[in-house]
Amino acid sequence: MENGSEYGSEKKMAEGGNDAELLKEKANKFFKEKDYENAIKYYSEALELNPTNAIYYSNRSLAYLRTECYGYALADATKALEIDKNYIKGYYRRATSNMALGKFKAALKDYETVVRVRPNDKDAKMKYQECNKIVKQKAFERAISSDEAKKSVVDSLDIENMTIEDDYGGPQLEDGKVTLKFMKEMMDWFKDQKKLHRKCAYQILVQVKDLLSKLPSLVEITLTETEKITICGDTHGQFYDLLNIFKLNDLPSETNPYLFNGDFVDRGSFSVEVILTLFGFKLLFPDKFHLLRGNHETDNMNQMYGFEGEVKAKYTAQMFQLFSEVFQWLPLAQCINSKILVMHGGLFSEDGVTLEDLRKIERNRQPPDSGRVKLQMHHQYKTVSKKMLLERIHFNTILHFFSQVPCVTSSGQIHSLRSVPTRPECPLVYIRATLSSPLSWVRSDFHLPLSLVQNGRSVSKRGVSCQFGPDVTERFLDQNKLDFIVRSHEVKAEGYEVTHSGKCITVFSAPNYWYVTVPANV
16 A cells, blocks of 8 residues: 555656646747746746746746846746756856846856856857956946046037038037927937937937936926826837827927836837937926936946947947936926826835935935845945935835736737837827826726735835835825826836726836826816
8 A cells, every 4th residue: 555655646746747847848839939928827837736847947037037027037046046056057047137137246156157167158158248347347437436526427528619510411409409390300310210410419418417407306296277297108219109109199398298207218229319309308398398217217227228338339438428427317206286196116115205205315326236125225325324225215216116916908918018110009098087086097998806906015026126015005195195106117018007996007108109198187
């Protein structure tokens, strides 16, 4: 009997192993088709049957990397190495995850391991060299940096004496000022994939830096009963998507205000064109066109996701340095009619944060490298006061957090995350709200599985800051006498998502042209 029982157990384990392999193959098929969500689903099911297989964890780690869930990717890669410390792909996955999280020293250590074992792996060698370069660059920057009297790029520019060549046929500022005519000509110029003259680009950057530096960290505006404002999410260098937004909703004007909620650059190939267009409209309509800082308006992200390289290729390293200076002056949040708070990432790692705390943030700086906010802050700023510590925590988290609610749309479709010059037109999405009634949507094909909503805070899937639930949102809104928050930062299949009983709205504008129009009578 005892031997039979052991045989039955071994047979069951073998069958489970075979089933797990079938699930892994199914996941691999979805991965090849770039359906990463289903790939993750079936890798997870395979792991339920065989939780000691390092390959399954490594494969799921790669799928998480593709969906930018860097925290989950790091955890899976680490687990794979716990199971098999000689599994080289595990080191490679962990290095890639840490690289994406800005943990360059940790990444470099794992890349060194991979290169030592596989000296002929060209990709690993290239990643090692890239990471090593960043580590050395950051060490150099720390050695020469000084918080006092840092010299601005503006001080070394002589824009007046920059010559516009006779063969340049593109748009030029009129008497050094941005006009509507200039903006239309510039967008047409960019549409034909032509480069704005460097003198014009520098003029825009210098002027917008001066304008932004005079704004508070929390911008507060009031709309009348008949006014509205259009809030756009991430645009990520997708210039043709930006043009489509303006086509669908008209150009910015004194009567058609906009708020772009961060992440203007990186990933897309036309980040320079996007940001110069947005900065141009900011100069043209300073009180009606609003820009907030996202986590991609930072040096680390720009180095990893393409903006730095794009600026250097189209212009110069000096111009990138000026972009970096300008980004540091972008406001962090905006409050509309004292009822709606808009920020890029979301809420905070602790309760009790007030609008006054946001007003006091000194934003002209780079955020910390690590996303483990409190731990890293205590580690990095051991000598600062509690007030300054909290200020820096708020500064970092406002760029990152996530809303902790899965969402299902009736279509069930996940759209491509890549931008193309032409796309089918999508209808506008309108939020309508009053002080006495909850939010209602013009579109009726959207629903939220409320049973999936989780309270509290939890580890972020991206490994940066954390996720927050509806109870966190409710407490924050009650304390600050707000109605709801609008955030961006995450791709949504429909381009938007309403969660937390209508009190947390996510808008993402890069892939699907979705944006939110908020009437003044909210």
